[in-house]
Amino acid sequence: MSIAILFGGSSFEHEISIVSAITMQKVFKSTTLVNIFVSSDREFFLIEAKDMKSTTFSSGNYKKSKKLQLQKGGFVISGMFGDKKVDVDAVLNLVHGRDGEDGKIAALMEFYGVPYISPRLEACAMSYNKLYTKFFAASVGVKTLPYELLSKTSERKISIPLPVIIKPARLGSSIGVSVVKNISELEYALDVAFEFDTDVLIEPFMDGIKEYNQAGCLTDKWELSIIEEPHKVEFLDFEKKYMDFSRDGKVSSAEVSSKIEAGIQESFKKIYDPLFRGSLIRCDFFVQDGEIYLNEINPIPGSMANYLFEDFENMIDRLVKSLHTESNIKVDYQYIHSIQSAKGKA
Amino acid sequence: MSIAILFGGSSFEHEISIVSAITMQKVFKSTTLVNIFVSSDREFFLIEAKDMKSTTFSSGNYKKSKKLQLQKGGFVISGMFGDKKVDVDAVLNLVHGRDGEDGKIAALMEFYGVPYISPRLEACAMSYNKLYTKFFAASVGVKTLPYELLSKTSERKISIPLPVIIKPARLGSSIGVSVVKNISELEYALDVAFEFDTDVLIEPFMDGIKEYNQAGCLTDKWELSIIEEPHKVEFLDFEKKYMDFSRDGKVSSAEVSSKIEAGIQESFKKIYDPLFRGSLIRCDFFVQDGEIYLNEINPIPGSMANYLFEDFENMIDRLVKSLHTESNIKVDYQYIHSIQSAKGKA
Numbered sequence: 001m002s003i004a005i006l007f008g009g010s011s012f013e014h015e016i017s018i019v020s021a022i023t024m025q026k027v028f029k030s031t032t033l034v035n036i037f038v039s040s041d042r043e044f045f046l047i048e049a050k051d052m053k054s055t056t057f058s059s060g061n062y063k064k065s066k067k068l069q070l071q072k073g074g075f076v077i078s079g080m081f082g083d084k085k086v087d088v089d090a091v092l093n094l095v096h097g098r099d100g101e102d103g104k105i106a107a108l109m110e111f112y113g114v115p116y117i118s119p120r121l122e123a124c125a126m127s128y129n130k131l132y133t134k135f136f137a138a139s140v141g142v143k144t145l146p147y148e149l150l151s152k153t154s155e156r157k158i159s160i161p162l163p164v165i166i167k168p169a170r171l172g173s174s175i176g177v178s179v180v181k182n183i184s185e186l187e188y189a190l191d192v193a194f195e196f197d198t199d200v201l202i203e204p205f206m207d208g209i210k211e212y213n214q215a216g217c218l219t220d221k222w223e224l225s226i227i228e229e230p231h232k233v234e235f236l237d238f239e240k241k242y243m244d245f246s247r248d249g250k251v252s253s254a255e256v257s258s259k260i261e262a263g264i265q266e267s268f269k270k271i272y273d274p275l276f277r278g279s280l281i282r283c284d285f286f287v288q289d290g291e292i293y294l295n296e297i298n299p300i301p302g303s304m305a306n307y308l309f310e311d312f313e314n315m316i317d318r319l320v321k322s323l324h325t326e327s328n329i330k331v332d333y334q335y336i337h338s339i340q341s342a343k344g345k346a
Numbered sequence: 347m348s349i350a351i352l353f354g355g356s357s358f359e360h361e362i363s364i365v366s367a368i369t370m371q372k373v374f375k376s377t378t379l380v381n382i383f384v385s386s387d388r389e390f391f392l393i394e395a396k397d398m399k400s401t402t403f404s405s406g407n408y409k410k411s412k413k414l415q416l417q418k419g420g421f422v423i424s425g426m427f428g429d430k431k432v433d434v435d436a437v438l439n440l441v442h443g444r445d446g447e448d449g450k451i452a453a454l455m456e457f458y459g460v461p462y463i464s465p466r467l468e469a470c471a472m473s474y475n476k477l478y479t480k481f482f483a484a485s486v487g488v489k490t491l492p493y494e495l496l497s498k499t500s501e502r503k504i505s506i507p508l509p510v511i512i513k514p515a516r517l518g519s520s521i522g523v524s525v526v527k528n529i530s531e532l533e534y535a536l537d538v539a540f541e542f543d544t545d546v547l548i549e550p551f552m553d554g555i556k557e558y559n560q561a562g563c564l565t566d567k568w569e570l571s572i573i574e575e576p577h578k579v580e581f582l583d584f585e586k587k588y589m590d591f592s593r594d595g596k597v598s599s600a601e602v603s604s605k606i607e608a609g610i611q612e613s614f615k616k617i618y619d620p621l622f623r624g625s626l627i628r629c630d631f632f633v634q635d636g637e638i639y640l641n642e643i644n645p646i647p648g649s650m651a652n653y654l655f656e657d658f659e660n661m662i663d664r665l666v667k668s669l670h671t672e673s674n675i676k677v678d679y680q681y682i683h684s685i686q687s688a689k690g691k692a
Contacts, residue, residue: 015681040677042457043418054686058679069417072389098675099457103467107453111388111445121449125471135481149485198620274544329444331386333404335361340400
């Protein structure tokens with residue numbers, strides 16, 4: 001099995017995507033990895049294994065690597081004597097944030113007929129925008145927290161009692177997110193959030209609420225991770241975030257009742273199937289008074305949440321083997337032929 | 347001003363996209379048009395003006411045209427002596443149905459930094475799926491008809507009284523759509539719809555309901571078309587559909603009260619701004635008992651609904667001049683530098 005790790009992108013999470021990709025080098029042991037970097041100005045580079053370290057990117061040395069073009073069927077190295085295809089069984093979309101999670105990479109792979117692990121375009125649109133995530137969750141019978149939506153031009157009035165959490169509608173990794181405990185902090189928190197988006201979601205901030213993460217995918221069977229109770233910190237500073245995206249060790253299961261465990265697994269499956277087929281995602285849930293709420297969908301979790309799975313590498317292998325493609329649409333020009341013959345008769 | 351008309355695509359509406367594109371040749375009078383055909387197997391061809399006729403495509407003769415590649419900055423013709431860029435002010439996405447309306451073309455243009463007229467990726471996702479259109483409309487305060495959703499695996503039971511209209515969730519141009527008047531027709535109608543999609547919407551079919559179309563866009567100002575009352579037919583056969591996508595004459599305004607006119611315009615603006623900026627769309631509304639309901643969003647209407655506008659060509663010119671691009675994200679590797687220096691200290 002050979003997999004292309006696609007990482008970088010024009011994204012606020014460009015750098016943590018690099019961290020995720022470097023982590024993958026340790027996680028995959030018997031798979032042949034090909035590393036394809038998307039620079040912040042959206043050019044593709046083939047990065048050799050020895051160069052998969054952060055300095056390659058921060059120094060700009062990646063520019064010395066071979067450039068790739070995306071064409072029908074996959075990535076190619078253009079050369080004097082024609083194009084040479086980069087041969088892989090699938091591309092693993094590891095571009096966090098914009099480009100990767102908003103659906104662009106999925107659209108590119110789909111259009112050019114490249115097998116890929118990633119949420120498809122529609123799944124990306126529904127998870128990238130936290131407002132749409134709420135619509136979608138409701139439509140499949142999964143609860144989310146109550147919320148208000150403010151747009152950049154609307155009046156800055158909220159009716160949810162403090163404390164609240166303020167989130168740009170479209171970003172991940174806690175960028176632009178603030179907790180507001182006093183009304184005096186509201187204006188500034190909104191200014192920060194509107195720096196990143198035209199739409200902002202406001203939700204109640206519940207201090208004691210329990211948080212659980214469930215990752216998984218559907219191969220020829222359901223492959224659900226253990227349930228993790230993440231360490232709760234109000235903000236992740238860079239070292240904590242680095243830790244989060246470079247994890248490759250194992251963690252232990254959260255202590256939850258079998259009822260909550262079953263409820264979380266059930267909610268995960270409702271979210272995942274069928275919209276997220278072809279991807280490995282992590283869903284973050286809140287639990288309060290026995291009720292389960294979806295907090296957010298991580299469509300491309302840091303280091304693919306490998307640390308939550310017993311047998312990550314073989315699962316990815318099974319996922320690649322179960323990838324589906326869009327239905328084939330046969331164009332036979334019957335319609336145009338009919339017009340031509342109708343015109344001929346006239 | 348020069349515009350590339352992008353048409354074709356891997357779509358059930360491939361052929362009517364060709365009809366739309368041919369119509370554009372007559373509609374644009376002082377604009378330089380470049381015609382880029384996307385074959386049904388998704389290769390790009392530069393079609394010369396003299397070949398812009400349906401036989402070029404139905405005969406397969408388009409394959410003799412120059413092939414194009416999409417690269418950073420635009421389309422290029424690859425040749426012996428390097429790449430030659432196809433120089434245009436903007437691309438007009440005229441791919442109806444899949445590829446064009448589902449967000450793939452938008453993603454490609456956005457990724458490669460090509461100015462383009464089209465709904466952006468998120469707008470495509472919300473209009474391509476009729477269920478999501480309902481969520482979106484509700485979120486901006488526009489009513490839609492009541493509905494039920496059936497998925498391929500769910501029980502085939504409906505509670506909306508007959509007659510109902512059955513629609514695949516994701517297709518346009520009445521493909522797979524049926525009106526069911528007797529319960530005996532239901533099974534077959536659902537079979538047909540599920541041929542095209544895994545999700546099907548069921549809505550009440552209201553025989554006497556009034557239907558009005560409103561097209562428009564936002565340039566440096568609102569540019570709203572006249573309101574049209576389309577000819578109501580239960581099904582469009584190929585000749586009527588051909589008529590619809592090849593229209594270049596003018597039509598007259600529907601006779602509506604100033605209150606309904608203002609209501610339709612208001613609803614259009616709520617749908618359009620900001621999600622559909624950069625595009626020219628047509629919204630189809632129902633009116634009953636003075637209430638306005640969004641029926642559907644046509645994100646890329648047939649022949650761009652040119653026949654509804656007084657001054658189509660100049661409006662497109664203004665639209666091109668007002669196109670926005672994604673915000674630029676500066677990647678400065680500050681985060682990676684911090685990790686490196688933190689590690690250095692350890």
